[in-house]
Amino acid sequence: MPRRIPSRVARAAIGVLAAAFVLLGALPVPVAAADAGLTIEAHALLQGHVRSGSWFAVAVDLSNSGPTVTGELRIAGGIDSRTRFGTPVELATGSRKQYLLYALPPTFGGNMTVELVSGDRQVAKATVAIALHDQTQLVVGVMAENPGRIVGELDLLPSQNGAQPTIVPLTPADLPERLQAWSALDRIVWQDEDASALTPGQLDALRGWIAGGGRLVIVGGTSGADALNAFPDELLPFRPTAVLDIDPSAVRPVLGGLPEGAAALTALSGELSRGRELASSGDRVIAADMAFGAGSVTILGFDPTTSWIAEGETWDAPLWRRMLPTRSGGTVSLTDDSTIVGAVSNLPSLALPPIGGLIVLLIGYIILIGPVNYLVLRWLDRREWAWITVPALIVVFAVGAFGFGALLRGSDVIVHEVAIVRGAPGTDQAVAQSYLGVFSPSRATFQVRVPGNALLAAPMNGDIFGSGAASSLDVLQGDPSRIRDLSVGYGSLRTVRAEAQTTGPNVEADLRLENNRIVGTVTNRSDRTLVSPALVFGASSTNLKDIGPGATAEVSLTLTNNPLNQASLSDRVVGQISWDFNGAISSEAEQRKLVRRSILDQLTYDPMTGFQSSFASDSPVLLAWGDDPVVPMEIEGVRVRRVANILYxxxxxxTVGGEVTFRTDLLRSSVVEVNANFFSKDPWTISFGTGNVRLAFRPLPFDGAFTPKQVVVAMTFGGDISIPSGNPKALAEEARCDPADEGCVTPQDGLPDIEVLDVRTGEWVQFAHMQQGAAYELADAGRWVDPASGEVQVRFVNERQEGIGFQFPISISGVIR
Structure with missing residues (x-):
């Protein structure tokens, strides 16, 4: 049965009630169980919404009218709540202070407890309510003076596993100042809030969040252009400078059509400075979007809660589903780290001993304890001494084996750092997500210091060598951050996860798309050499030579037409590993390659398909390697040897301009509507049951206006998702017959029928049934392609009783001016 869409009023009521429950659940909880004169209140920022495996911030308000209190605030979280996060506290008589704790949620969520401890005594405690979201659930923050108006409009699609999106009303005070604590948020809708209420730290975090993949949608309202003055120019496709009265036809490119009774409205306007224009009035831009790092910023100068727009379900304007697509990846940190944790353990000191050495030791032991021992004792005529010499030789060889192992492992304490440093173009400011493996040749307990105010915790998926009580961490946050009593077993390694601000390479690029190739230059403006760099875009990549400080590299990257036929990205960027005849790594260089492959395999792994061939980003990404540590780690009283493998x-x-064809990696698809009894979609294959599914195919962001020339589509099975070769056939417009009518035959070839949205009229046009493996052209490309965004919307219709699965290659050609 098709999914029934609730009415606008019902959705608004549900949204307001949901918002109320969220707000009630996240209110600070005062606790009476405290020393006389001391009160404590605690709440999680982002209204208590947290992401599994990711950081969140807890604000703790303390008031003390009694004697001075010196101690720590503590909260337990992370895997099995084995990590204790703390921060020092000093409260003088009559003081009121707010402290921020950063923590990881427990595996299964639930309320958490903040304790104020002085010495070994609990002075006060408070309960912190959190709402835990998995890695697929979309979380949208609404920053608005009247959030209920927008919350009620956001009828968004669920995730692939059926999790409904969560809409969270927020205020500026709910936003953390550390980027790492933004992980729960995927999208932000901003209306009428004054951006000057954001602190410099919050603005920096917002910038990093967008660069990491977040989407900021700014919409018009009642407050005017001045409310956006505090946003930096780099985050705005245009700077709103005036409010215009506009004709409703001006917003047709954004809405997809106009209903009867559409009235004039007001809109913020300005001059386009970057990105692409979505709508204009005269010579003024009123809607535009832009890419920023791996994320994007969109400004809709008009108010989408205007009554005739808000009632758009009666005419065909899935505005919010296009502006706020389902979640496809993280915005700040990794969602899984098991492969990287395994890479940390790839140290020569932890490798198995060489098989040749073991064989020599074993043969020597057999010869010495057998024939040599016998011959010597016979020569001395003291065979009865065998009761003494055999145990003695066993002891000698046991000590020798131990010494042999100790020699292989060495006597140094080693810190092996495996890190991903995410930067942004034109700056050396970056965020490091680092995994620090502490290796000890003997059993020891260390006091660890990490300067730079880093956030420290155990790995998301646990520690390969840590188990039981010994694997817990006692972290004291601050600068430096500390780990107290880090236990490391004999010849073992403990892994610590660290996230911190750092510096990365300052890179400038001048890249353009020409004839299905990315060409141009990449310049290294930093003082470090970019080792083994590669430019990656989707499933396409090209390796470059090392780029020294101030040097420029020429780039020529041919885009693949079929990502499914690509080897893994680690194979193409790093290469294969050479093993010796014993099945061990043949050299230190090969050991480093193994670690680098693990990092790329972690970043590119798609849990839905199992492929590791694509890099998720709306823009090309420069990858480069380094071997200098980026997160300092000191161990008190111990000399440490550092080993590092860093991915920048x-x-x-x-720049996309001139004649261009958008396909495969240059197109992004998003689900707009599902009215089928089941549905699933990976990056290439669409599967659904009886009913229909609506998808939007949009090119990557470009500057300028797009004049479409040709739209070619096809349907295929199996692993080929490229447009079939040969000249495409014309696809005729043809209405389908009603399956209930006598003589109507529904094709049983496992392929759906298609309808395409006519952007000129807002009507859906039915086409003749397509054949598998054939390319078809849609005549008069301008009817199907939005000139502002290049988007094409397609509805797939399945009138059979059984489910279907297929690929839908599409290419959109034209000219950008």
Whole structure:
């Protein structure tokens, strides 16, 4: 049965009630169980919404009218709540202070407890309510003076596993100042809030959140252009400078059509400075979007809650589903780290001993304890001494084996750092997500210091060598951050996860798209050499030579037409590993390659398909390697040897203009509507049951206006998702017959029928049934392609009783001016 869409009033009521429950659940909880004169209140920022495996911030308000209190605030979280996060506290008599704690949620969510401890005594405690979201659930924050108007409009699609999106009303005070604590948010809708209410730290975090993949949608309202003055120019496709009265036809390119009774409205306007125009009035831009790093910023100068727009379900304007697509990846940090944790353990000191050495030791032991021992004792005529010499030789060889193992492992304490440093174009400011493996040749307990105010925790998926009580961490946050009593077993390694601000390579790029190739230059403006760099875009990549400080590299990257036929990205960027005849790594260089492959395999792994061939980003990404540590780690009283494998990841801008064909990696698809009894979609294959599914195919962001020339589509099975070769046939417009009518035959070839949205009229046009493996052209491309965004919307219709699965290659050609 098709899914029934609730009425606008019902959705608004549900949204307001949901918002109320969220707000009630996230209110600070005062606790009476405290020393006389001391009160404590605690709440999680972002209204208590947290993401599994990601950081969140807890604000703790303390008031003390009694004697001075010195101690720590503590909260337990992370895997099995084995990590204790703390921060020092000093409260003088009569003081009121707010402290921020950063923590990881427990595996299964639930309320958490903040304790104020002085010495070994609990002075006070408070309960913190959190709402835990998995890695697929979309979370949208609404920053608005009247959030209920927008919350009620956001009828968004569920995730692939059926999790409904969560809409969270927020205020500026709910936003953390540390980027790492923004992980729960995927999208932000901003209306009428004054951006000057944001602190410099919050603005920096917002900038990093967008660069990491977040989407900011700014919409018009009642407050005017001045409310956006505090946003930096780099985050706005245009700077709103005036409010215009506009004709409703001006917003047709954004809405997809106009209903009867559409009235004039007001809109913020300005001059386009970057990105692409979505709508204009005269010579003024009223809607535009732009890419920023791996994320985007969109400004809709008009108010989408205007009554005739808000009632758009009666005419065909899935505005919010296009502006706020389902979640496809993280915005701040990794969602899984098991492969990287395994890479941390790839140290020569932890490798198995060489099989040749073991064989020599074993043969020597057999010869010495057998024939040599016998011959010597016979020569001395003291065979009865065998009761003494055999145990003695066993002890000697046991000590020798132990010494052999100790020699292989060495005597140094080693810190092996495996890190991903995410930068942004034109700056050396970056965020490091680092995994620090502490190796000890003997059993020891260390006091660890990490300067730079880093956030420290155990890995998301646990520690390979840590188990039981010994694997817990006692973290004291601050600068430096500390880990107290880090236990490391004999010849073992403990892994610590660290996230901190750092510096990365300052990269400038001048790249453009020409004839299905990315060409141009990449310049290294930093003082470090970019080792083994590669430019990656989707499933396409090209390796470059090392780029020294101030040097420029020429780029020529041919885009693949079929990502499914690509080897893994680690194979193409790093290469295969050479093993010796014993099945061990043959050299230190090969050991480093193995670690680098693990990092890329972690970043590119798609849990839905199992493929590791694509890099998720709306812009090209420069990857480069380094071997200098980025997160300092000190162990008190111990001399440490550092080993590092660092991946630098910098998104770079791409200019798209002139004649262009958008396909495969240059197109992004989003689900707009589902009216089928089941539905699933991976990056290439669409599967659904009886009913219909609506998808939007949109090119990557470009500057200028798009004049479409040709739209070619096809349907295929199996692993080929490229447009079939040969000249495409014309696809005729043809109405389908009603399956209930006598003589109506529904094709049983496992393919759906298609309808395409006519952007000129807002009507859906039915086409003749397509054949598998044939390319078809849609005549008069301008009817189907939005000139502002290049988007084409397609509805797939399945009138059979059984489910279907297929690929839908599409290419959109034209000219950008």
């Amino acid at each position: 990841q910098v998104p770079v801008a791409l």
